[in-house]
Amino acid sequence: MHRLGPAALGALLRAARGGPRGSAPFSSSSSSSASSSSSSSSVPPQPAIAAKEPFPVELKAGKTYGWCSCGHSKRQPFCDGSHKKAAPGMSSLRFTPQEDGPAWLCGCKRTQNPPYCDGTHNGEAVQGAPLPPRA
Template structure:
């Protein structure tokens, strides 16, 4: 092969290997962003609710609703970034819906309300405006 081509390939390889290093140094600027708000704890126990199969429900995920455990739209002003969880049960059922808002199986209670961080949390009080 032509020695000139080999030298060009070698230089190209050297530049390619060095480029990520230069990018890493130049790209060390940290960009801060606002995290979505954490839900407040309105109740430390689940809600026993009778659901109708095929009906659409909106479970409050922020904890600000005055219509717990269901959403009343309070997240639009008090917890922007959190949205209700909408669900439709397949059949009529009596279920336990999460009241602490930290369930790992929302909207259903999974016992998270028994953990220390929920037990020690201050209950959210609604302010009448």
């Protein structure tokens, strides 16, 4: 199921990959070198891992939610505005479910199907990472 617009997904993927903003991310050059992390001065912040597992929630059809994509919200998995200070350049992902029911929303902020968990949290990149300190 795809419940997100391509713009929202693209923005999140760019943020997750630390890719360039406003410039062509894909070069047609045949002599491409590794596209590892660049040293651009406008690299967006990497989302923090809020949890190493998804959050079970009960969603209401037609209601718009703001999923925390930066990982700093104290109201996980939903946005509380923390990104404004903790992760400038990032924003919540707004989504509106079409059906009532339970859902598993990503807590690691590494899913490729935001805001829903896709199992990425099971990888070593998440399970082996330290969690940020919580107040």
